[in-house]
Amino acid sequence: xxxxxxxxxxxxxxxxxxxxxxxxxxxxxxxxxxxxxxxxxxxxxxxxxxxxxxxxxxxxxxxxxxxxxxxxxxxxxxxxxxxxxxxxxxxxxxxxxxxxxxxxxxxxxxxxxxxxxxxxxxxxxxxxxxxxxxxxxxxxxxxxxxxxxxxxxxxxxxxxxxxxxxxxxxxxxxxxxxxxxxxxxxxxxxxxxxxxxxxxxxxxxxxxxxxxxxxxxxxxxxxxxxxxxxxxxxxxxxxxxxxxxxxxxxxxxxxxxxxxxxxxxxxxxxxxxxxxxxxxxxxxxxxxxxxxxxxxxxxxxxxxxxxxxxxxxxxxxxxxxx
Amino acid sequence: xxxxxxxxxxxxxxxxxxxxxxxxxxxxxxxxxxxxxxxxxxxxxxxxxxxxxxxxxxxxxxxxxxxxxxxxxxxxxxxxxxxxxxxxxxxxxxxxxxxxxxxxxxxxxxxxxxxxxxxxxxxxxxxxxxxxxxxxxxxxxxxxxxxxxxxxxxxxxxxxxxxxxxxxxxxxxxxxxxxxxxxxxxxxxxxxxxxxxxxxxxxxxxxxxxxxxxxxxxxxxxxxxxxxxxxxxxxxxxxxxxxxxxxxxxxxxxxxxxxxxxxxxxxxxxxxxxxxxxxxxxxxxxxxxxxxxxxxxxxxxxxxxxxxxxxxxxxxxxxxxx
DNA sequence: CTGAAAGCGCTTACAG
DNA sequence: CTGAAAGCGCTTACAG
Numbered sequence: 001x002x003x004x005x006x007x008x009x010x011x012x013x014x015x016x017x018x019x020x021x022x023x024x025x026x027x028x029x030x031x032x033x034x035x036x037x038x039x040x041x042x043x044x045x046x047x048x049x050x051x052x053x054x055x056x057x058x059x060x061x062x063x064x065x066x067x068x069x070x071x072x073x074x075x076x077x078x079x080x081x082x083x084x085x086x087x088x089x090x091x092x093x094x095x096x097x098x099x100x101x102x103x104x105x106x107x108x109x110x111x112x113x114x115x116x117x118x119x120x121x122x123x124x125x126x127x128x129x130x131x132x133x134x135x136x137x138x139x140x141x142x143x144x145x146x147x148x149x150x151x152x153x154x155x156x157x158x159x160x161x162x163x164x165x166x167x168x169x170x171x172x173x174x175x176x177x178x179x180x181x182x183x184x185x186x187x188x189x190x191x192x193x194x195x196x197x198x199x200x201x202x203x204x205x206x207x208x209x210x211x212x213x214x215x216x217x218x219x220x221x222x223x224x225x226x227x228x229x230x231x232x233x234x235x236x237x238x239x240x241x242x243x244x245x246x247x248x249x250x251x252x253x254x255x256x257x258x259x260x261x262x263x264x265x266x267x268x269x270x271x272x273x274x275x276x277x278x279x280x281x282x283x284x285x286x287x288x289x290x291x292x293x294x295x296x297x298x299x300x301x302x303x304x305x306x307x308x309x310x311x312x313x314x315x316x317x318x319x320x321x322x
Numbered sequence: 323x324x325x326x327x328x329x330x331x332x333x334x335x336x337x338x339x340x341x342x343x344x345x346x347x348x349x350x351x352x353x354x355x356x357x358x359x360x361x362x363x364x365x366x367x368x369x370x371x372x373x374x375x376x377x378x379x380x381x382x383x384x385x386x387x388x389x390x391x392x393x394x395x396x397x398x399x400x401x402x403x404x405x406x407x408x409x410x411x412x413x414x415x416x417x418x419x420x421x422x423x424x425x426x427x428x429x430x431x432x433x434x435x436x437x438x439x440x441x442x443x444x445x446x447x448x449x450x451x452x453x454x455x456x457x458x459x460x461x462x463x464x465x466x467x468x469x470x471x472x473x474x475x476x477x478x479x480x481x482x483x484x485x486x487x488x489x490x491x492x493x494x495x496x497x498x499x500x501x502x503x504x505x506x507x508x509x510x511x512x513x514x515x516x517x518x519x520x521x522x523x524x525x526x527x528x529x530x531x532x533x534x535x536x537x538x539x540x541x542x543x544x545x546x547x548x549x550x551x552x553x554x555x556x557x558x559x560x561x562x563x564x565x566x567x568x569x570x571x572x573x574x575x576x577x578x579x580x581x582x583x584x585x586x587x588x589x590x591x592x593x594x595x596x597x598x599x600x601x602x603x604x605x606x607x608x609x610x611x612x613x614x615x616x617x618x619x620x621x622x623x624x625x626x627x628x629x630x631x632x633x634x635x636x637x638x639x640x641x642x643x644x
Numbered sequence: 645c646t647g648a649a650a651g652c653g654c655t656t657a658c659a660g
Numbered sequence: 661c662t663g664a665a666a667g668c669g670c671t672t673a674c675a676g
Binding site for chain 4: 323324325328335336337340359361362363364365423
Binding site for chain 2: 082
């Protein structure tokens with residue numbers, strides 16, 4: 001029994017011949033160790049959890065895809081948890097005691113934890129890696145959202161725009177900090193250009209296509225309406241473009257639009273956007289987590305590069321006879 | 323010990339007072355039963371697996387999202403498996419012995435199984451539900467792909483088109499049958515209209531935006547080029563539209579394009595498409611699986627409705643002086 | 645290098 | 661209605 005266990009797991013102190021015999025017989029019976037029994041005895045589950053706010057959004061689906069591929073190639077199974085709304089999030093946080101027994105580590109995607117929640121999760125013996133958000137004492141994979149957003153907005157400023165709107169998220173959404181960083185970047189670029197931010201030009205878009213559409217509709221009703229918009233995601237940006245066109249206006253003639261992500265379809269829509277390496281970030285986070293589980297420290301904060309991709313959805317401010 | 327177990331799981335034969343005391347104390351200690359230990363003793367894992375070809379594709383991400391929500395609300399955890407390429411698929415199929423111990427049931431998304439693979443999976447004691455593909459002896463959630471595709475192509479025929487191309491998948495991809503049904507629908511509609519299918523007008527698009535772009539580029543090089551295209555997914559259709567425009571041609575003026583799915587962005591791109599209830603199918607499949615695990619038979623084959631959504635990417639064939 | 649023993653944390657008959 | 665006992669299938673010291 002014990003020898004079989006050692007032989008199959010490649011542990012030392014097994015005679016080569018014995019090991020070969022065991023492997024052969026195991027193969028013949030297509031024997032597989034029961035993962036629950038081995039976790040119970042050994043403590044390792046060989047699976048990791050991933051907490052994702054919303055699977056339906058492009059960004060999250062890509063991060064999951066990237067992480068899954070890496071986890072797969074290292075033999076880890078992936079357990080998926082939703083933490084989108086407050087109730088899910090609460091339930092997820094409350095079950096950390098169990099989670100420590102279910103998975104060897106946890107990938108948190110855009111999930112902002114309080115200090116005491118962090119303490120709980122550590123006491124559950126979980127290895128953690130954060131994607132999107134960064135924490136002092138946790139390995140993380142992020143981009144510099146504030147700087148990237150500022151670059152996008154500066155691009156609009158350089159085209160002569162002064163009325164630059166922001167399509168973002170409700171500030172009630174305290175659970176996520178990424179939108180707040182992007183908002184800061186927007187403010188930074190406006191401040192540099194000596195532009196006072198107008199509260200009317202800041203509208204939530206819920207990070208969906210439909211939300212972006214509604215937000216833009218609302219913005220077009222302003223007097224005067226903005227001549228440029230920075231949307232915090234490509235999906236919202238695409239919704240915004242549609243709204244502009246449905247109002248009989250032109251992109252970028254009447255309104256310039258910048259997004260964030262470089263969605264698969266951004267190129268198709270000729271959308272100017274901030275490209276971030278999404279799949280890659282998921283993969284990188286998975287690698288960091290696997291290293292942490294394996295007992296290797298690893299670089300704590302990995303800040304990935306972003307790049308402004310200028311396409312045809314942005315153009316110079318139309319000179320109006322004022 | 324035994325009483326605590328019964329009390330916490332709501333089993334009968336526990337005095338109300340005892341149960342209350344147990345619950346109170348469990349709460350105080352924030353005790354959670356170890357899921358591995360209980361699976362080992364009881365056999366139930368309270369988690370289900372989901373086999374998905376590719377997470378990055380819109381369709382799959384939505385199906386997963388729909389299933390996850392339902393599973394969550396019934397207290398099941400979701401284990402995600404990739405079966406995209408041949409190697410992953412083989413590995414997945416080979417581990418069925420273990421899978422039966424890891425999960426209570428399995429959701430197969432667009433995964434075509436051979437007869438002997440089906441036998442194996444049944445002998446592993448797994449409950450199965452299929453999404454996309456249908457099997458005689460398995461509950462499934464599908465749409466009538468053949469009929470839906472035929473309706474899309476008939477729409478093109480009714481607009482006067484005769485040279486109607488198909489952007490689909492390599493026929494080497496034997497693992498999936500959905501593309502083949504859609505191809506049959508294309509053939510059906512052509513046959514009804516007395517149009518002979520031209521092999522040159524059938525091009526693989528790999529179900530990606532970039533693949534659709536390449537496919538369309540290839541089609542535009544035909545002499546004569548098609549005046550209409552049916553793409554098996556909206557992502558390919560959108561890539562195709564972009565290719566048409568990059569060649570200085572107009573949609574639908576020069577080429578009409580129909581997609582399949584009703585992607586979030588199809589509306590934005592004014593894409594005519596076949597709508598299918600994607601999230602809902604995922605949710606429905608999860609429900610069927612939960613019922614199967616619970617020992618309730620449930621309706622075996624659930625064929626969900628589709629609907630042709632006509633937008634501005636299709637129009638009458640331009641009358642050329644021939 | 646090998647195998648007998650104890651134990652991981654539960655659940656399920658079974659006796660009381 | 662309650663609790664002692666056996667067992668789920670492994671792994672890890674520990675003797676040999």
